[in-house]
Each structure stands twice: as C-alpha cells, then as structure tokens.
Amino acid sequence: MTEIAKVTIRAARREDVGTIIAMLADDPLGGARERIEDPLPQSYFTAFERLQHDPNVLLVVAEDGEGTVVGCLQLCILPGLSSQGASRGLIEDVRVAKHRRSRGIGEQMVQWAVAEARARGCKLVELLTHHTRVDAQRFYERLGFARSHVGMTVRF
Numbered sequence: 001m002t003e004i005a006k007v008t009i010r011a012a013r014r015e016d017v018g019t020i021i022a023m024l025a026d027d028p029l030g031g032a033r034e035r036i037e038d039p040l041p042q043s044y045f046t047a048f049e050r051l052q053h054d055p056n057v058l059l060v061v062a063e064d065g066e067g068t069v070v071g072c073l074q075l076c077i078l079p080g081l082s083s084q085g086a087s088r089g090l091i092e093d094v095r096v097a098k099h100r101r102s103r104g105i106g107e108q109m110v111q112w113a114v115a116e117a118r119a120r121g122c123k124l125v126e127l128l129t130h131h132t133r134v135d136a137q138r139f140y141e142r143l144g145f146a147r148s149h150v151g152m153t154v155r156f
C-alpha cells in the first residue's frame with residue numbers, strides 16, 4: 001500500500017495558475033478544453049482575479065511538505081431558496097498531479113471542502129464528474145457521495 005501523503009490546503013495564488021491549468025489539462029477531457037502555452041493565455045489570469053474577489057468561491061491548492069503544489073479544487077458556496085433557504089457547496093475541478101495520485105491527497109482535499117462548506121452553513125455538498133470518469137465516481141462514492149442527479153450542459 002502506498003504511504004498517505006500529508007498536504008497543506010491553502011488559497012491558490014497567482015503563481016499557482018500555471019500548475020493548476022497543467023493539472024486540469026492532464027487528461028483527455030481537460031486536454032481538449034485547456035490551452036497550455038508559454039505564456040499562458042491572459043484569460044486564465046483574468047478568471048483567477050475574478051475568483052479571488054468572490055467571497056463565495058474558494059480556489060485552493062494542496063501543497064506537499066516541500067512546498068510543491070500537488071492538487072487543486074474549487075469550492076463554490078451557493079445560496080438558495082430551496083431546502084428551506086439552504087446554501088449548498090459545489091465542489092469543482094478536483095485534480096491531483098498524476099505522479100502523486102493514490103496517496104490520499106484527493107481525499108484530504110475533498111474532506112477539507114466538505115468541512116469548509118459545513119462551517120459556512122451549507123446543508124449539502126454537491127459535485128459533478130464526467131460520466132466517463134469511472135475511477136473518479138468510485139472515489140467520490142467511497143467518500144460518501146451518492147448518485148442523485150443527472151447533469152446536463154450547454155456550451156457556448
């Protein structure tokens with residue numbers, strides 16, 4: 001069994017954007033969506049600035065003991081009227097660097113996001129994963145998430 005890697009979860013910084021985008025692009029789905037160029041397109045930094053200024057969005061990274069970013073996720077706190085006015089947490093873009101997978105890093109990040117959502121008054125936490133990501137679905141089910149909805153998307 002692989003040793004569990006202890007990580008620190010911290011707010012993402014501008015200098016982390018390239019590493020985050022590389023992790024998002026490191027599979028067939030992400031590779032088709034993201035643009036890995038040097039320099040990175042300005043659109044990523046513009047989006048990062050918007051995220052930094054939104055108190056209901058937390059973009060975080062997982063950092064190993066040597067200060068290397070090895071994972072990321074985004075937690076959105078969504079206020080709502082349904083469920084008696086309950087807020088919900090939405091976890092998105094969970095990624096662990098390919099060479100660091102299966103060491104408990106993703107689990108630590110998701111557990112952090114669930115705890116943070118609860119601390120911010122959310123009554124439930126949701127996430128979406130692409131129907132082709134079967135390993136990710138098993139991972140989330142192991143962490144207590146249940147299949148409950150059918151997701152639909154319109155891209156522009």
